Amino acid sequence: MTQVSWLDRIHSPEDLRALPFDALTELASEIRQVVAETCSRNGGHFAPSLGVVELTIALHCVMDTPRDKLIWDVGHQCYPHKMLTGRARRFHTLRQPGGISGFPRRDESPYDAFGVGHASTAISAALGMALARDANGEDYRVIAVCGDGAMSGGLCYEALNNVGYLSPNILIVLNDNEMSIAPPIGAMSRYFNQLITTQFYNRSKQTAKDLLQRMPAVGQRVLNIGHKIESSIKNLIVPQETIFEKMGIRYLGPIDGHDLGEVVTTLRHVRDLKGPMLLHVKTVKGKGYEYSESDPERWHSGCDFEVETGRKMVAVGEGVSGQPPTYTEVFAQTLVQEAEKDRRITAITAAMPAGTGLSLFADKFPKRFYDVGIAESHAVCCAAGMACEGLRPVVAIYSSFLQRAFDQIVHDVALQNLPVTFAIDRAGIVGDDGPTHHGVFDLSYLRMVPGLVVMAARDEAELRRMVVTAARYDGGPIAYRYPRSRGTGATLDETPEPIEIGRGEVLYESARRSGRPSVAILSIGTMSASALSAAAILESKGIACAVADMRFVKPLDRTLLKRLAEECDLVVTVEENVVAGGFGSAVNEAVGAMEIERRVVNLGLPDRWIEHGRVPDLLKSFGLDARGIARHALSALESHAQSVAHSEVVAK
Ligand SMILES: Cc1ncc(C[n+]2csc(CCOP(=O)(O)OP(=O)(O)O)c2C)c(N)n1
The missing domain is CATH 3.40.50.970 (Thiamin diphosphate (ThDP)-binding fold, Pyr/PP domains)
Incomplete structure (x- = not known):
């Protein structure tokens, strides 16, 4: 195992910038080691992060973050960025309850310029920041790092269309590893491939010089810097015929995203050039770990593996003998x-x-x-x-x-x-x-x-x-x-029958209801198992129960709902969805329209953002486990009993 040393010295990118250039390669392998060890325990987006280690180091070395805004697309490749921006010591808490997030978040660090998790947002967000900067008369740099996979998303094209027209100072780094999660499909990825493999690497130095000279003010200065830079100018080739050039966005590259010298030098050259630019950086997904390099799709994300051997990595969706299949399967x-x-x-x-x-x-x-x-x-x-x-x-x-x-x-x-x-x-x-x-x-x-x-x-x-x-x-x-998990082990019918549209199913109903307080628990989807267990708890406390899996949020089984609402003292709805506007709301609306005087309690997810954590723990914290459902039902029944007693007293 590598002795972690350079990383220990980095509390912010300031420290990184103070390191000797020679230390950066060692730092890169330390970062890879920590990513591997952490992901092997906590899971996470492994291969994307390994692929951008040098690029991330170079960006933080050359740009003045967090004053300069660095915006990651998807954000799943942000682990090296997190380590270099003051979160190395907390990195072992990655994706753990209360620990650091697997994605950039503005509320986690000022270095996370834009929160993300969904693809193809970076260029739009970067443009917005560049426009705000200009409107406010400020002068920081704005850099979007976008993968070739994310570039298949329409939002990118809407943004590029706007960038090319408005022409702000903005740098788009295309992190091209020739992979989405799977190999990317589409004409654009074919095009990127052509840019990499065809003549562009071999373009003459003269082309680059000509083009640099055309860059206002800065071009001549760059050319004058002298011989040392000439080798890197080779990488600033700007083929006029790229799609980006035609849209008004200067195209630079491709460069080798794992050659720290090349990336740092190139970024230094381009960071103060005017106008919108796209720097094409070629990287290898999963770089530096033989297993992820050879099978980046399998190693895109996952957990539970042995770092030395790459063994035991099981992603959700992969069959494990003896266990139920996943819903996906x-x-x-x-x-x-x-x-x-x-x-x-x-x-x-x-x-x-x-x-x-x-x-x-x-x-x-x-x-x-x-x-x-x-x-x-x-x-x-x-x-x-x-x-x-x-x-x-x-x-x-x-x-x-x-x-x-x-x-x-x-x-x-x-x-x-x-x-x-x-x-x-x-x-x-x-x-x-x-x-x-x-x-x-x-x-x-x-x-x-x-x-x-x-x-x-x-x-x-x-x-x-x-x-x-x-x-x-x-x-x-x-x-x-259906959820992200294995099934319950239910017996699978060889020839499953279709379900009548809008028909729910009663899963349990107390044999004897009269003389006892009663609850109808209406569940949807996977909440049915907890609803059944809650009914068992309630029965043990003398409460009669009916449990129905309504199966359809729309159309709702109004006949079943009406019967249970009429027969029971209380209706409880349970869903793994926000309460606002969900299944419970549908039941409320239906019961209201039936003009039945029945108390309905809606259990579901609250009107706030749910952090990362273990699914059963999170469900429990929202009262969506069996005990929570039973607890809510009991307290609603109690207040119902009190209000009935109260109205009887008032009536007398
Ligand atoms: C809107 C949206 N759809 C799907 C996904 C799932 N997803 C996460 S990463 C990824 C591939 C991204 O590929 P690329 O941008 O090339 O980044 P890389 O993983 O290669 O670094 C996909 C499809 C997502 N995050 N957002």
């Missing part, structure tokens, strides 16, 4: 079964073929599978087009990333009542990735869309039925959500 297997019967079914992912399980579909039906890049809005609108022409597209997107495509769901799919299926993975609290990744809004943002059927699976067997239900549904758009 069950979704993918069932979809493949349905697609075997229905040739109209196509599958779309936004750059997450493995994460969504759709690699399985891609293997079976390569011609019916589409990876559209990190482009959720496009994925949904494209699905709408397919549906117009008779296909039955299934768009599999994580709950939090589907937020990007809200208008496409509303305007392109639902308004035209098109048969698009939304398979919403990672619904609910996801754990260590924290607030950017928790999928806790989808029930709210979907249930208000007219005509959209919204289901939530309580276990993997129900998920199978929901996949089948959606595949055979002819009424318009339909969605089902």
Whole structure:
């Protein structure tokens, strides 16, 4: 193991800038060592961070952070940045409850100029900061670091369009490792590849000189610095014909992102050039660790591995013998079964073929599978087009990333009542990735869309039925959500039956109810297991219970709801979604419309941001475990009993 020494001396980038250049290579390997050791225990985005170690060192050496604004795209590659900006000593708490976040956060450090977790935001945010700087008459630098994968996201193009037009002083560093999570798909990544592999490395020095001379004021000065710089000028090649040049953004590069000398020198040359610039930096994802270098997709993120051997790394989604399959696996297997019967079914992912399980579909039906890049809005609108022409597209997107495509769901799919299926993975609290990744809004943002059927699976067997239900549904758009976890071990039906649309299911009902206080617990999705356990606790305290998995947030099973609301003293709704506008709200609205005088208690996630942490701990902290549900039900019953007693006294 490397003796950590240089890193120990760095409390801020000031200390980094004071180090001798020769120390930087050793520092880079120390950082890699700490990233590996920490990720092996805590999990995290391993390969992306290893790939930007030298780039991060160089950026903090050359730029005057935090005065200069350094903005990371996605932010999953920020571990070296965190270590160099005063968080090395706390780095072992990465992604731990109460520890430092796996993503940049403005409330964590002044060096985290922009909070992030979703892709393709950096250039827009950087432009905004540059415009604010100019409006305020200030002069700091603004630097966006954006991956080639993130560059498949539409937001980047909207930003580039604006940058090229407004022409502010801004540096975009394209961190091109030729990988998204999976190999990137798309014409743009092909183009980046051409920039790297074709003639540009071999362009004559004269071209660079000519172009530098054309850069106002600074060009001549740079040229005069002399012989030493000439080798690095080679890297400042600016081919006029790049797409960026045509948009008014100077293109520089490509340079080797692991050659510290080259990156530092280049950044020094370009940092005060005027106008918008894109510096193309070639890096290797997973650099410096043989296992991640050879299989960066598998090592994109993960935990529980032995640093020396690379063994034991198991990502969610990978089968482990003896354990139930993940919801993701069950979704993918069932979809493949349905697609075997229905040739109209196509599958779309936004750059997450493995994460969504759709690699399985891609293997079976390569011609019916589409990876559209990190482009959720496009994925949904494209699905709408397919549906117009008779296909039955299934768009599999994580709950939090589907937020990007809200208008496409509303305007392109639902308004035209098109048969698009939304398979919403990672619904609910996801754990260590924290607030950017928790999928806790989808029930709210979907249930208000007219005509959209919204289901939530309580276990993997129900998920199978929901996949089948959606595949055979002819009424318009339909969605089902499921969590990031293994299933419950439910028995999987070989030939799952579709569920009647809008039909909930009673999971438990007390045999004897009369003479006892009673509670109807209405759950949605995975909360059903805790609801059942809560009922057992309540029964042990003499309270009669009914537990129903409502299955559909929309359309709600009003018949079942009416019966249970009429028969029980109290209705408790339970969901792993924000209470605001979610399943409980739907129940409130329905009960109100039925004009039933019934107290309804809504349990769900609060109206505040949920930090990273272990899923069971977080659920417990919000009262969404069995005890919490029972506790809330009991106290609501008590206050109900008091108010009944009070009204009886008043009536007498
Ligand atoms: C809107 C959105 N969709 C999907 C993701 C999931 N995701 C995280 S990183 C990543 C790939 C990013 O690739 P790139 O920008 O090249 O960075 P690299 O991991 O290669 O460093 C994806 C698809 C996300 N973070 N945000």
